[in-house]
Amino acid sequence: xxxxxxxxxxxxxxxxxxxxxxxxxxxxxxxxxxxxxxxxxxxxxxxxxxxxxxxxxxxxxxxxxxxxxxxxxxxxxxxxxxxxxxxxxxxxxxxxxxxxxxxxxxxxxxxxxxxxxxxxxxxxxxxxxxxxxxxxxxxxxxxxxxxxxxxxxxxxxxxxxxxxxxxxxxxxxxxxxxxxxxxxxxxxxxxxxxxxxxxxxxxxxxxxxxxxxxxxxxxxxxxxxxxxxxxxxxxxxxxxxx
Numbered sequence: 001x002x003x004x005x006x007x008x009x010x011x012x013x014x015x016x017x018x019x020x021x022x023x024x025x026x027x028x029x030x031x032x033x034x035x036x037x038x039x040x041x042x043x044x045x046x047x048x049x050x051x052x053x054x055x056x057x058x059x060x061x062x063x064x065x066x067x068x069x070x071x072x073x074x075x076x077x078x079x080x081x082x083x084x085x086x087x088x089x090x091x092x093x094x095x096x097x098x099x100x101x102x103x104x105x106x107x108x109x110x111x112x113x114x115x116x117x118x119x120x121x122x123x124x125x126x127x128x129x130x131x132x133x134x135x136x137x138x139x140x141x142x143x144x145x146x147x148x149x150x151x152x153x154x155x156x157x158x159x160x161x162x163x164x165x166x167x168x169x170x171x172x173x174x175x176x177x178x179x180x181x182x183x184x185x186x187x188x189x190x191x192x193x194x195x196x197x198x199x200x201x202x203x204x205x206x207x208x209x210x211x212x213x214x215x216x217x218x219x220x221x222x223x224x225x226x227x228x229x230x231x232x233x234x235x236x237x238x239x240x241x242x
Contacts, residue, residue: 049124051097062118062157066219070098073193073218076236077151080187081108088145088174090115090133090154090167092195093124100124113145115174117157135163138170149174150181150189159197167194168207179210192233204231214239 051064065073073095077087087109089096096114099107114125115133122130131142135156152174156167171192179190192211194204195218205211208231216230216239235241 049097050101051094054093054118054120054124063220063222064094065092066221067098069218069220070094072216072238073153073195073230074098074102076193076232076238077153077191078108079237080183080185081151081189082184083109084111085109085150085183085189086111086113086145086148086176087151088113088115088149088153090152090170090174091117091135091157092153092155093118093121095153096121097124113142113149115141115145133170135166135170138166139173141170141173145174147173148176150176151191153193153195155195159200161203164196164200164203164207171208188234190233193230194232195228195230198227198229201229201231208233212241215242 051070054064064070073092077089077095078099081087085108089099089112093114093116096112099112104110113129113131114121115131117132117134119132131145133141152171154167154171156163171194175192176190179188181189183189192208194208194211196204201213205213210233211231212233214230214232214235218228218230220228230239232239
């Protein structure tokens, strides 16, 4: 009889937890819908969106960066850029969200594009600056960005060699061929950053010959069992080559 009562008590707790989860999920979806409608009606509303308004989809291997990591990566992409610099962020929407949260007057360029498989993020960037990106189709990137991106952050979603290889091919398709260009700030326009698992180091450096593992360790909001590293073509204010 005691076992039965304990079972009923546990079931009641489970039902209460489920009800709370469903309530929170309904509230989140309603908020997202409202934000989406506001963003469609008024572009400036997009700056009010944060990465926390988008639930991670683990089936898509979505793990948002911590605010500190997202801002560090954003800073490095923006540092030394000018109004003609074209920046692309592929499969790292939390970094794009960090940039969108800043005052437009603080951004050195308006040419900042988000390439993403998850179309929810189009409300964050607006259709003009959004491009659908499937790493399985690395050559199928927006035509107007092919060979024109000076700075690229690309985060392959899966720790698999095939995913790394195809992502590297997409990067090659996007990047401007002249890596020696200087911005009006007399800074190199070219920057390449990719963040992925530490165990992919040999794969990454073989597919991106000019990147090196850096001293910067990206962190995620909800934690990951796989240790992540940042690989870059340059030493910046936030890291050196390891």
